[in-house]
Amino acid sequence: MNKPADHPPIPPRRVGVLLINLGTPDAPDPPAVRRYLAEFLSDRRVVEIPRLVWQPILRGAVLTTRPKKSAHAYAQVWREDGSPLAAITKAQAKALEGAFGPDVTVDYAMRYGRPAIGDRIQALKDAGCERILLAPLYPQYSAATTATANDKAFARLATMRWQPAVRTLPPYHDDPAYIAALTSSVEESLAALDFTPDALITSFHGMPVRTLQLGDPYHCHCQKTARLLGEAMGREVTITFQSRFGRAKWLEPATDVVLAALPAKGVRKIAIVAPGFSADCLETLEELAIRGRETFLAAGGTHFAYLPCLNDSRVGIDLLRTLLARELEGWVRLS
Numbered sequence: 001m002n003k004p005a006d007h008p009p010i011p012p013r014r015v016g017v018l019l020i021n022l023g024t025p026d027a028p029d030p031p032a033v034r035r036y037l038a039e040f041l042s043d044r045r046v047v048e049i050p051r052l053v054w055q056p057i058l059r060g061a062v063l064t065t066r067p068k069k070s071a072h073a074y075a076q077v078w079r080e081d082g083s084p085l086a087a088i089t090k091a092q093a094k095a096l097e098g099a100f101g102p103d104v105t106v107d108y109a110m111r112y113g114r115p116a117i118g119d120r121i122q123a124l125k126d127a128g129c130e131r132i133l134l135a136p137l138y139p140q141y142s143a144a145t146t147a148t149a150n151d152k153a154f155a156r157l158a159t160m161r162w163q164p165a166v167r168t169l170p171p172y173h174d175d176p177a178y179i180a181a182l183t184s185s186v187e188e189s190l191a192a193l194d195f196t197p198d199a200l201i202t203s204f205h206g207m208p209v210r211t212l213q214l215g216d217p218y219h220c221h222c223q224k225t226a227r228l229l230g231e232a233m234g235r236e237v238t239i240t241f242q243s244r245f246g247r248a249k250w251l252e253p254a255t256d257v258v259l260a261a262l263p264a265k266g267v268r269k270i271a272i273v274a275p276g277f278s279a280d281c282l283e284t285l286e287e288l289a290i291r292g293r294e295t296f297l298a299a300g301g302t303h304f305a306y307l308p309c310l311n312d313s314r315v316g317i318d319l320l321r322t323l324l325a326r327e328l329e330g331w332v333r334l335s
């Protein structure tokens, strides 16, 4: 019998890592935003209202008014290289290329809009990837983000006779590596300010309260992230939820309501960070850094700082490398 050492080495199997984020319009104009919103808001994981009731509202009131308003907001944060969310996600994938050795390709896709998840899974398969790690970049799990990204990927896999093997990145809301990355990023941003904030606000994207009642862990995940960040920093952090959409009751306290109320309580200097977003986007750069600032200053606040997301910063990329390397165990040999 041959000793194991006599066997030829197992040929490396090509592995793909697909970073996935929410998606964004192709341009900051009303037609592009309308196409994007039509796809996004038709997702039944996002708007959980019966199709027959919701579609007429979406096609009527929502898609006739919101694209213009949202396009105006997008125009304020659009960069030379496109939408911040797309540009930063692309930069994250680029920064991770080669991080797991020569047999691992890192790519990115968007749940809505482009590059489409199905197209990039096909491209990875065509490039010879027999194993794919799907990585929805949401620290806190919700059906409206993590699950729908995975659904979309599995829908494409469902069309394949010869599927690649697939793993998915779990939520990492309480992962010590994530909390440490957030802590160091926030502390570094605070150290660069020319004032000392009276309060540190952590603003998470909101969700309808009903999703919490139905068992979505999102709210609990956000609470835990904020608590762990506060403990790691040894200071109080105030948790708020932003971006309310529609008529249903959303998670509270609402970020805009808190920002408007703080100065009357003597809190005139604040820093705000959005730990639930792995990349800066419309919701952080326009809603928090522009409109949030206006709300706070108009209410009597004197100092406002928006602290950036982890993005493709050194700390942000180190975090992604740590989280992804763990999931690649057994697929690639990482020393």
Ligand SMILES: C=CC1=C(C)c2cc3[nH]c(cc4nc(cc5[nH]c(cc1n2)c(C)c5CCC(=O)O)C(CCC(=O)O)=C4C)c(C)c3C=C
Pocket: 022, 023, 024, 025, 037, 045, 046, 047, 066, 070, 083, 085, 138, 142, 144, 145, 205, 206, 207, 208, 243, 245, 276, 277, 280, 281, 282, 283
């Ligand atoms: C980070 C987690 C997110 C959760 C949870 C989430 C839930 C959620 N969002 C909407 C409606 C909208 N969200 C919009 C933009 C948007 N949302 C997220 C992330 C989460 N959403 C991101 C990263 C972005 C930014 C996209 C970008 O291009 O930069 C928008 C579009 C913008 C607008 O018109 O205001 C809508 C609409 C719902 C209904 C929902 C939960 C059910």
Ligand SMILES: [Fe+2]
Pocket: 205, 243
């Ligand atoms: Fe959203």
Ligand SMILES: [Fe+2]
Pocket: 243, 282, 283, 287
């Ligand atoms: Fe918003």
